[in-house]
Amino acid sequence: MAVKYIGNGILLCLSTDTKPTTYPVGSLAIETDTGKTYKFGTTWSIGGISLPSTGRKIGRIQSTASSIFSDGMLSSMTSVGTISGGIDVAGGNSQYLSATSAAATDGLNAGIFTTSARTALGLNPRFTIRIKNNNAATLNRFFVGFSSALVAPVAGDDFLASLFGCGIGCASGDTNFTIIHNNNTTTVFTPFATPLAASTTNVHHTYEIIGDNANSRFGASYDGGPYTYVSSAIPVTGTGLAIWIIVQTHEAATHAYVLKWAELEHDAG
Numbered sequence: 001m002a003v004k005y006i007g008n009g010i011l012l013c014l015s016t017d018t019k020p021t022t023y024p025v026g027s028l029a030i031e032t033d034t035g036k037t038y039k040f041g042t043t044w045s046i047g048g049i050s051l052p053s054t055g056r057k058i059g060r061i062q063s064t065a066s067s068i069f070s071d072g073m074l075s076s077m078t079s080v081g082t083i084s085g086g087i088d089v090a091g092g093n094s095q096y097l098s099a100t101s102a103a104a105t106d107g108l109n110a111g112i113f114t115t116s117a118r119t120a121l122g123l124n125p126r127f128t129i130r131i132k133n134n135n136a137a138t139l140n141r142f143f144v145g146f147s148s149a150l151v152a153p154v155a156g157d158d159f160l161a162s163l164f165g166c167g168i169g170c171a172s173g174d175t176n177f178t179i180i181h182n183n184n185t186t187t188v189f190t191p192f193a194t195p196l197a198a199s200t201t202n203v204h205h206t207y208e209i210i211g212d213n214a215n216s217r218f219g220a221s222y223d224g225g226p227y228t229y230v231s232s233a234i235p236v237t238g239t240g241l242a243i244w245i246i247v248q249t250h251e252a253a254t255h256a257y258v259l260k261w262a263e264l265e266h267d268a269g
Contacts (some may be wrong), residue, residue, distance in 0.1 A: 005074035019044045041226035061262040081110025100256040105153025108249045117240025121211040123266035130260040132204045141248035143169035145209045146241035160187045166218040168207045170198040172250035179220045186232040
C-alpha cells in the first residue's frame with residue numbers, strides 16, 4: 001500500500017514503505033502489517049505512543065493511592081527510601097507515587113528499581129515515564145532509564161560509573177537535564193538540543209528513552225519533542241539492562257520525586 005495520511009499527525013504504511021520526512025516533528029506512523037509504531041523527530045524511530053506496539057512485550061508501573069502497582073516486564077520493583085502515594089487533585093485527580101530520601105547525609109537513594117535485567121539494546125526497548133523531580137538544581141541527583149547494575153546507585157554524581165547504561169538525569173550543580181550514557185568506560189553527559197532545566201519542582205514531564213539497534217544508538221526526548229540520539233559510550237547489543245527511577249541526596253536534606261506512571265516495551269524476540 002502507499003503511505004496514507006489519516007489526519008491528526010498519523011500515517012498508515014507497510015513495513016516495506018519508505019516513511020516520508022516531510023511531516024512535522026511528533027508525527028506517528030503505524031505499520032499495518034507489523035503493528036509497530038514510529039515517531040518522527042529528525043528521523044523515524046520505533047515507539048511513540050503510550051500503548052504497546054503489536055507483538056511487543058510490555059510492562060507498566062501505575063501508582064495507586066498508597067503503593068506501587070507494576071506488571072509485566074516491570075513487575076517486582078524494589079524500593080528504597082520512603083514510598084507513599086495519594087491523589088493529585090490539582091493534576092486532574094490522578095494517582096501518584098512519591099519517593100522521599102532520608103535527610104541524614106550525602107548519597108542516600110530514594111525510588112524504585114529492578115534487581116534483574118529487563119531489556120537490552122538488541123530488543124529495541126522504549127521506556128516512557130511521567131514524573132516530577134522535586135529538587136533544587138544545585139543539589140539535585142536524579143536518573144531515570146537503563147543501567148546494567150542490579151542494585152541502587154552508589155553515592156556520587158556519576159550514577160553510571162563503570163557501568164553500561166543510558167538514561168535522562170542530572171548531577172548536583174547541573175543547570176539542565178542531560179542524556180547520561182556509558183559503555184563501562186567513561187560516563188558521557190550529552191545535552192538535549194533544546195535544554196530542559198534540572199530544577200523542575202512542581203512540574204511533571206514525560207521522558208522517553210529508546211534503543212535503536214539497527215542504527216546502534218539510543219535516543220531520548222521529553223514532552224513529545226524530537227529525539228536526541230547518542231551512538232557512542234552506550235551499552236552493546238546484548239548487555240542486560242535493569243530499570244532505575246532514582247533520586248539521591250547531595251547534602252543532609254530530603255530529596256523526592258512524584259511518579260504518575262511508567263511503561264516499558266521491547267521486541268518479543
